[in-house]
Amino acid sequence: MFYLRDMYSQIRRMLFMLDAEKAHYISMNLLKFACSIYPIRMLIRKAYSPDNTHLNTKLFGLTFKNPVGLAAGFDKNASYLRELECLGFGHVEIGTVTPIPQAGNEKPRLFRLPADKALINRMGFNNDGVQAIKRRLKEWKEKNKDIPSGERIIIGGNIGKNKITPNEDAWKDYEICFNELFDVVDYFVVNVSSPNTPGLRALQDKDSLLKIFSVLKANNDKHPHPKPILLKIAPDLELEQLQDIASLCNEIKLDGIVSSNTTISRENLSHVSTQKSHQIGAGGLSGAPLKEKADQVLNTLIEMTGNNIPFIASGGIFTSDDANRKINMGADLVQVWTGFIYEGPGIVKNICKNIIVK
Numbered sequence: 001m002f003y004l005r006d007m008y009s010q011i012r013r014m015l016f017m018l019d020a021e022k023a024h025y026i027s028m029n030l031l032k033f034a035c036s037i038y039p040i041r042m043l044i045r046k047a048y049s050p051d052n053t054h055l056n057t058k059l060f061g062l063t064f065k066n067p068v069g070l071a072a073g074f075d076k077n078a079s080y081l082r083e084l085e086c087l088g089f090g091h092v093e094i095g096t097v098t099p100i101p102q103a104g105n106e107k108p109r110l111f112r113l114p115a116d117k118a119l120i121n122r123m124g125f126n127n128d129g130v131q132a133i134k135r136r137l138k139e140w141k142e143k144n145k146d147i148p149s150g151e152r153i154i155i156g157g158n159i160g161k162n163k164i165t166p167n168e169d170a171w172k173d174y175e176i177c178f179n180e181l182f183d184v185v186d187y188f189v190v191n192v193s194s195p196n197t198p199g200l201r202a203l204q205d206k207d208s209l210l211k212i213f214s215v216l217k218a219n220n221d222k223h224p225h226p227k228p229i230l231l232k233i234a235p236d237l238e239l240e241q242l243q244d245i246a247s248l249c250n251e252i253k254l255d256g257i258v259s260s261n262t263t264i265s266r267e268n269l270s271h272v273s274t275q276k277s278h279q280i281g282a283g284g285l286s287g288a289p290l291k292e293k294a295d296q297v298l299n300t301l302i303e304m305t306g307n308n309i310p311f312i313a314s315g316g317i318f319t320s321d322d323a324n325r326k327i328n329m330g331a332d333l334v335q336v337w338t339g340f341i342y343e344g345p346g347i348v349k350n351i352c353k354n355i356i357v358k
């Protein structure tokens with residue numbers, strides 16, 4: 001078991017020789033193959049799953065088996081849920097999902113900055129589209145229907161707009177994704193904060209958010225059991241914009257905030273990575289250099305909202321210290337993405353060893 005957990009440093013060396021996006025698909029498909037063999041799946045689950053008994057976290061009326069989730073953009077198409085469940089994640093946020101399938105930006109579009117434990121991406125919402133993803137989630141839900149709450153992995157649906165949809169019609173894309181995924185996800189996240197879809201972040205202004213959320217709420221209220229709808233924000237917002245979002249929380253009763261997405265800033269990079277980032281060009285920066293900025297935005301928004309609404313913290317989480325810092329600020333759950341690439345499949349178990357459970 002120890003051997004399994006320790007193997008990642010060797011595997012990572014090989015994976016880091018490949019193009020970053022290729023390495024992502026190769027490693028996840030290898031894991032998928034390994035998990036298709038029952039005894040191996042059990043072995044992986046035993047090696048990487050934290051002991052959940054004391055880690056259950058109740059939020060939005062849901063029971064998360066532990067507070068550590070996988071951030072959006074890793075399993076965009078809901079293709080690896082069983083594998084991610086074996087690695088111990090308490091929740092997985094699938095997506096960003098758009099109404100129509102789209103290829104995303106030209107490759108290469110994902111880059112590593114190992115000297116800084118960082119990534120830069122300009123994926124551009126590549127995804128299979130809401131219908132295909134809904135089918136996959138329906139199958140998953142059917143297979144897992146007998147797993148009791150608190151043991152089952154929670155699925156978040158991160159929704160967005162297609163690149164070709166003009167901003168004034170963006171609310172229609174969010175509405176389509178919301179209605180299509182309603183029965184197959186546990187909570188929703190409205191993503192208006194990705195730097196890689198032109199103009200998307202302009203939807204973080206108050207009027208656009210009011211429009212999107214009022215439409216989604218009207219749809220949500222038609223159901224006997226409405227689903228939590230959260231907002232995912234960028235870490236690059238000015239104080240005034242954060243103030244707008246905080247006041248919006250009261251006006252439209254947001255169910256929670258995911259703070260934060262990747263940054264367009266290139267602060268906190270070492271000399272090596274700064275040079276490399278110039279060659280790479282545009283994209284969102286994630287991982288260790290985002291840590292400080294993500295902490296600041298989280299802290300500011302929690303203070304502005306009077307710690308009255310739930311927060312999911314994302315940005316630069318690698319260790320239980322990182323997770324606990326965010327939880328001590330007031331976050332209820334944490335999510336990893338870049339940390340998973342650098343720390344490997346043991347990240348959930350490692351964070352959970354010393355995590356504060358609310």
Ligand SMILES: Cc1cc2nc3c(=O)[nH]c(=O)nc-3n(C[C@H](O)[C@H](O)[C@H](O)COP(=O)(O)O)c2cc1C
Pocket residue numbers: 071072073074076095096110119121123125158191194232260261262286287288290314315316317335336337338339
């Ligand atoms: C390659 C890549 C793709 C991403 N795609 C999405 C996405 O589709 N939707 C989204 O809301 N966030 C997306 N993110 C942002 C992550 O969900 C996360 O918020 C961000 O990377 C900060 O966390 P980290 O420092 O742990 O990586 C993506 C991040 C990366 C690295």
